Amino acid sequence: MRLGLAGTGRIGTAHAETLKSFDEVESVVVADVDATRAQSAAAKLGVEAASLDELFTAGLDGLVVTAATDAHPGLIIAAVDAGIPVFCEKPVAADIPGTLAVIDRIGASDVPVQIGFQRRFDAGYAAARAAVASGELGWLHTLRATTFDPAPPPAEYVAHSGGLFRDCGVHDFDIIRWVSGREVAEVYAIGANRGERFFADAGDVDTAAATLTLDDGTLATVSLTRYNGAGYDVRLEALGSVSGVVVGLDDRAPLRSVEPGVPPLPGPAYPGFMERFRPAYTTELRAFLDVVAGRAPSPCVAADALEAFYIAEACELSRRERRPVGLAEVRR
Numbered sequence: 139m140r141l142g143l144a145g146t147g148r149i150g151t152a153h154a155e156t157l158k159s160f161d162e163v164e165s166v167v168v169a170d171v172d173a174t175r176a177q178s179a180a181a182k183l184g185v186e187a188a189s190l191d192e193l194f195t196a197g198l199d200g201l202v203v204t205a206a207t208d209a210h211p212g213l214i215i216a217a218v219d220a221g222i223p224v225f226c227e228k229p230v231a232a233d234i235p236g237t238l239a240v241i242d243r244i245g246a247s248d249v250p251v252q253i254g255f256q257r258r259f260d261a262g263y264a265a266a267r268a269a270v271a272s273g274e275l276g277w278l279h280t281l282r283a284t285t286f287d288p289a290p291p292p293a294e295y296v297a298h299s300g301g302l303f304r305d306c307g308v309h310d311f312d313i314i315r316w317v318s319g320r321e322v323a324e325v326y327a328i329g330a331n332r333g334e335r336f337f338a339d340a341g342d343v344d345t346a347a348a349t350l351t352l353d354d355g356t357l358a359t360v361s362l363t364r365y366n367g368a369g370y371d372v373r374l375e376a377l378g379s380v381s382g383v384v385v386g387l388d389d390r391a392p393l394r395s396v397e398p399g400v401p402p403l404p405g406p407a408y409p410g411f412m413e414r415f416r417p418a419y420t421t422e423l424r425a426f427l428d429v430v431a432g433r434a435p436s437p438c439v440a441a442d443a444l445e446a447f448y449i450a451e452a453c454e455l456s457r458r459e460r461r462p463v464g465l466a467e468v469r470r
Contacts, residue, residue, distance in 0.1 A: 139160050139163050139164060139199045139200070139427065139430060139431070140163075140164060140165045140166075140167070140196075140197055140198055140199050140428050141157050141163055141165075141166050141167070141198060141199060141201070141202060141430075142166070142167045142168070142169065142188075142196060142198040142200070142201045142202070142222075143157065143166060143167070143168045143169070143201070143202045143203075144168075144169050144190055144191040144193060144201065144202070144203050144204065144205045144209070144213050145169075145170060145203060145204035145205030145206070145209070146169075146170040146172075146175050146176050146178075146179035146204075147175075147204065148412070149204050149227065149412070149421065150168070150170075150179075150202075150204035150205070151179050151182075151183070152412060152416075152419070153202055153204055153419070153423060154166055154168050154179065154183055154185060154202075155183055156419065156420050157202065157271070157423060158183060158184075158185060160422060160423075160424065160427060162427055163427070164432075165185070165186065166183070166185040166186065166287060167185065167186040167187070167188050167193060167196050167198065168180050168183070168185055168186070168187055168188070169189055169190045169192065170190070170205070171188050171189045171190065171205070171206075171209070172202050173187075173189065174361070176188075176189075179424075188458065190213075191458075193221045194216055194217070194222070198222050199222070199223070199430050200223045200224070200225070200427075200429075200430035201213070201217045201222050201224045201225070202224075202225045202226075202421050202423070202426070203217075203225065203226040203227065204227050207229060207232050207298075207300075208232060210226055210227075210229065210230060210231055210240075211230070211231045211236055211239065211240045213226070214226055214230065214240055214244065214251060214440075215244065217238060217249070218243075218244045218247050218249045218251065220225045221249055222249065223249060223250045223426075223429055223430045224249075224250075224251050224252070224464050225251075225252045225253075225423070225426040225429075225447045226251070226252070226253055226254060227253075227254040228253055228254055228255055228309075228312075228443055228446075229253075229300075229304075229308070229443055229447060230253060230440050230443045230444070230447075232300060232469070233447075234302070234444070234447055234448070234451060234470060235445050235470070237440070237443065237447055238444070238470060240439060240440060241440050241444060244440070245461060247292065249454065250429050250430075250435065250436045250453075251436060251439060251440055252425070252426050252429055252436040252437065252438055252439070252441040253438045253439065253440055253442060254422065254438070254444070255309060255312045255313070255316075255347055255431055255443070255446070256415050256418045257309055257312070257313045257316075257415070257418065257440050258312070258313065258316055258419070258422070258437065258438060259371075259418040259419075259421040259422040259425065260305075260385070260415060260418040260421075261319060261417070261418075262374075262385035262386060263313055263316075263374065263385050265383070265385075266317050266374060266376050266383050266385050266415060267316060267317045267319075267379075268396065268424045269376065269383050270317055270318060270319065270376055270378075271319065274301075275376060275377070275378030275379075275380055275381050275382060275383065276378040276379030276380030276381065277317050277332060277378055278318060278356045278376060278377070278378050279354070279356060279357065279377060279378065279379060280357055280358070280359075280375070280377040281314055281317070281357070281358035281359070281374065281375065281376055281377070282358070282359050282361075282373075282374070282375040282377070283310040283313065283314060283358065283359070283360045283361070283373070283374050283375075284310075284360075284361045284362075284371060284372060284373045284374070284386075285306055285307065285310055285360075285361075285362050285371075285372050286361070286362070286366030286370070286371040286372070286392075286394075287306070287363065287364045287365075287366060287370065288361050288366050288367060288368070288369050288370050288407075288409065288410065289365070289367075290334060290337075290344060290364040290365065291341075291364070292320065293334070293336035293339075296337060296340050296342055297336070297339075297340045299328065299340075299342070300450075301340075301341070301342045301343075301450075301454055302329065302342055302343055302344070302345075302346050302364070303327065303346065303348070303362075303450040303451075303453040303454050303457070304447065304450040304451070306362050306364075306456065307346070307348070307360055307362050307448075307450055307453065308361070308446045308447065308449075308450045309372075310325070311350075311360070311449040311450060311453075312442065312443075312445075312446040313374060313379075313445045314350065314352075314358050314360070314374075314465070315445060315446065317374065317376060318352060318356060318358075318376075320352040320353050320354055320450050321352065321353045321357060321445070321465075322350045322351070322352055322353070322358075322452075322465055322467065323351050323352060323353045323464065323465060324350070324351045324452075324462055324463065324464045325348055325350050325449065325452045325453050325456050325462070325463055325465075326345065326349045326456050326461070326462045326463070327346060327348035327349075327452075327454070327456040327457045328344070328346065328347055328348075328457060328460070329343030329345065329346040329347075329455035330343055330344070330345045331343050331344050331345075332344065332345065332365075333345075333364065333365050335368070337364075343457070344363065344364045344365055345362065345363040345364070345365065346360075346361075346363075346457065347360065347361050347362070348360045348361045348453045348456070349361065350449070352360050366392065368392035368393070368394075368407060369392030369405075369406070369407025369408055369409065370392070370407065370408040370409060370411060370413070370414055371386070371391065371392050371393070371407075372386050372411075372414060373385060373386035373387060373391070374386065378431065379392045388412060389403050389404050390403070390404075390405055390406065390407055390408050390414075391403060391407070392407035392408075401433060419444075425437055448454075448465055448468050448469060449465065449469045452464075452467065452468045453463055455467070455468065
């Protein structure tokens, strides 16, 4: 199997290294809008380098897209038009109209597209989903999701990120849909700024909370922040009428009990998402090999990314207007 990779930043380089390690992958070709960076990454990894245009005539069996968000639509469409199965890190596009345009363009094609929501491939989240589906929790009454970054990204990133709900919370929105098997009907969201001024300057917030009402009446809460100094903290609680489970409460969770006699977790805390989800990224890319080989359909299609984006859009509207927002208001 010969695979291409577009975008040789941090996550792209990590993905290329993972792809190279698979026995089924015979060669990897990397490209970047910055040719020097692509050449450097190729030399470091011992793989081939090419221009972005050359990827589509390089005899690829599949393409992995980890480029900047504004390049996603063009690369997805070019790959589908060339008959090349494509994996693209979220999002499909920077906004809902762009996402819908891509979906409309590729809708008539049978070339598979997989969107990268790595939490679906994390062992803990998969176990929670199985527990919900089996009925062992009884009926769900509450889902509590948390994504706490240890430190904020650079100001220039925040200015073009789309905001905390679209950039960060979208992972929680996707996983709530995936674990529960339900759709979100309504949201109410709030946000706050107590950190760097550049969040407010970008019209964004550094901390947020949202309450989601699912279509069967189940309630979900999502808490987000860019300032969790204790470490990277991503968890999900699924609580039912019979039992409950939690994802992410392991030896490296950045939590300290103040109850008498309770020992501290051994740690250290995860410094970031790459360390926390490294096994999930590997499993996700291995799943893409099955998609490329025709052994399995895409496990996360562009329409899934659109649904998560709708929830993020509704949360942002709710935050700005300080009112509940039904998903029907933002659907197009």
